[in-house]
Amino acid sequence: MKTFDIVILTDNRYLEDSETNTYKHNVFYEDFLVQEALQAENLKVTRLAWDDLNFNWSDTKAVLFRTTWDYFDRFSEFSKWLAMVSTKTRLLNSEKIIRWNIDKHYLLELKANGIHVAKSFFIETGTQSTLTELHQQLNWQETVLKPCVSGAGRHTYRLTPHNIAEHEAIFTELIQQESMMLQPFQHNIVTQGEMSLIVFNGEYSHAVLKQAKAGDFRVQDDFGGSVIPYAPTETEIAFAINATKACPELPIYARVDIFTDNTNQLAVSELELIEPELWFRKDSKAAKILAKHISLCLK
Numbered sequence: 001m002k003t004f005d006i007v008i009l010t011d012n013r014y015l016e017d018s019e020t021n022t023y024k025h026n027v028f029y030e031d032f033l034v035q036e037a038l039q040a041e042n043l044k045v046t047r048l049a050w051d052d053l054n055f056n057w058s059d060t061k062a063v064l065f066r067t068t069w070d071y072f073d074r075f076s077e078f079s080k081w082l083a084m085v086s087t088k089t090r091l092l093n094s095e096k097i098i099r100w101n102i103d104k105h106y107l108l109e110l111k112a113n114g115i116h117v118a119k120s121f122f123i124e125t126g127t128q129s130t131l132t133e134l135h136q137q138l139n140w141q142e143t144v145l146k147p148c149v150s151g152a153g154r155h156t157y158r159l160t161p162h163n164i165a166e167h168e169a170i171f172t173e174l175i176q177q178e179s180m181m182l183q184p185f186q187h188n189i190v191t192q193g194e195m196s197l198i199v200f201n202g203e204y205s206h207a208v209l210k211q212a213k214a215g216d217f218r219v220q221d222d223f224g225g226s227v228i229p230y231a232p233t234e235t236e237i238a239f240a241i242n243a244t245k246a247c248p249e250l251p252i253y254a255r256v257d258i259f260t261d262n263t264n265q266l267a268v269s270e271l272e273l274i275e276p277e278l279w280f281r282k283d284s285k286a287a288k289i290l291a292k293h294i295s296l297c298l299k
Helices: 022-040 075-085 095-100 106-112 132-140 164-175 187-189 235-247 286-297
Strands: 004-012 045-049 059-069 090-092 121-123 141-147 158-159 180-184 194-202 203-211 226-229 254-260 266-272
Touching: 004 022, 004 286, 022 045, 022 286, 045 235, 059 286, 075 095, 090 286, 095 106, 106 180, 106 266, 121 132, 132 164, 132 180, 141 164, 158 164, 164 180, 187 254, 194 235, 194 286, 203 235, 203 286, 235 254
Parallel strands: 004 045, 004 059, 059 090
Antiparallel strands: 121 180, 141 158, 141 180, 194 203, 194 254, 203 226, 254 266
């Protein structure tokens, strides 16, 4: 007999609630909604930091990645832990899909499977070309530079002919350590925003619209972006569901970030399958839908 049916994974910063820090409170509250919904399915649930040294991971049927938001800053440690824990219990989503999704090269596979994605150019570790040379090669003027393994806007820069020289030094440093990618700057993300559609086991749940604050291009709330409930069109819903079906396996949860690109086509900007913010607090039914799918998969 297992002690728990499922462990909700977070990181140490978010184990406790906060009355004074709204961001930390929202993280705690979101996980609380998921835990409450899972318990309503008669599942035995607890919530732990993924790097908890005292827990025996064999004591749970499954672990649910929720707010493990330090993994990309501790990637080597996280990767080793992931290999270990996958031998002890079931991972939601699976190790296979997590490793596929960690590196944004997955966009190439989505494209090969017929999903329209943001135009992207991948720069492999150790490349000697400068940013200026790459922009000349691609004939791109305004771009966004970001790491292939990242989150929360880490080392994400908007480049223009006026500021590209200022970023050569940081690019030279980063490209010796990790792969990077360039994408043409998408003007509609600034003017219209980015839609995040939440899909559970191939079933649409809810959506939000993320908009950058005035003068910025990053829609994450870490940088002052706003999030409001969004009613997607049937076309947008079908597009998001098809994106999840183009993955190596159907994820039990997915956040599909989409936008209208510079050619006025719907495109995937990111497919978040590891530890995405899912805004359960924006939709009262969402956590219950996820809990039902998890309950079914554990039977």
